[in-house]
Amino acid sequence: MKNTASVHDAGTALVSRPALDQRLRFIRPTLPSLDEVLSVYRQGYSQGLLTNGEVVGRFEAAVAERLGVKYCIAVSSCTSGLMLAAKALGLRGEVILPSFTFFATGHAALWNGLTPVFADCDPETWTLDPTDVSRKITERTSAIMGVHMYGNPCFTEELEDLAARRGVKLIFDGAHALGSVHGGRPIGQFGDAEVFSLTPTKLLVAGEGGLVTTNDAILAHKIRAGRNYGDLGTYDPELLGLSARMPEFNAALGLVGLDILDHKIARHNEIAARYTAALSRVRGLRFQKIRAGDLCTFKDYSVLVDAAEYGMSRDELAVALLAENIETKKYFYPPLHRQHLYGSFYDATHDGLAHTNLISDTVLSFPIYESLQDEIVDAITSTVRRLAK
């Protein structure tokens, strides 16, 4: 598909033409060379080892080394990894999590019979606000689940301090954050466990898959058992597990893909900087704050649209951009507490999620992927500028 930008010229065109002459795909994953993937995969395949072979172990070791963690356990998805982490930690009662997230974060809690308690997010970083978490911890709380939103590291130390002081566990949904760095330390090292996603919309792609990282040997052992029905060979399961192993092919894809991860992160950061530079003086747009020294993967690039200042609402802007062949997403709207699976866990009088509501109601995500050319980014930003009041 050609991504040719032709900026609409209102002065001469009789019929207005869209900013882009063809619909721009929102996401287009860059994949490593299939030959390289097959060269890793071939040997096991020829021996009939499609699962429980050695590629998964090599992939886990490579990730553990890169992230500087003792244990990495590959699983079938981030969702199953979160479910297994919660199960292996023996969580009970309530878990505190953001409502501004993808619903898989919450599903992991519900599948474990846990009661989700929603905490607000910080208005600048759009990640879980430790102060609001602290207010919501009760004797029923067994864990906190933070989300590194779009790869922007959470307030990790504050949440770790809080979890330690109040005697609760801490899990991070790092679905977006493989390669993110906070305070010089890779995401993957924080909390009791961090869980990554490897689906095609994330930066490191394994087709489908997830990774759990931890420095806790017992937890690692339980999750390893948990991905295999809870059984590590005794035929007497240690815990109620899942069938959530990562197939060898997916591990080969992930292992080879690790080589291009840094390039992808760098390109996402270039594109994000280009968007922000071009949009920063548009009235009514707000940007996610990345704290000094942190590295964000920019799995997504999103802005908040203030309808009064910008001149149209987020929803109107999304429709207007689509008419220009620019597809956007509302990551993540609606927030969990306004979805039917989760609404009953929310009590408006106590829970007060003002920032969550504001962010989710005004957030708009623009295309961002490695092969997106600068000219297309420029066509998008000039269209957003032209549509402004």
Ligand SMILES: *Cc1c(COP(=O)(O)O)cnc(C)c1O
């Ligand atoms: C993509 C995503 C998940 C789910 O990942 P899967 O690997 O598809 O299970 C979980 N949390 C967040 C925040 C995500 O964006």
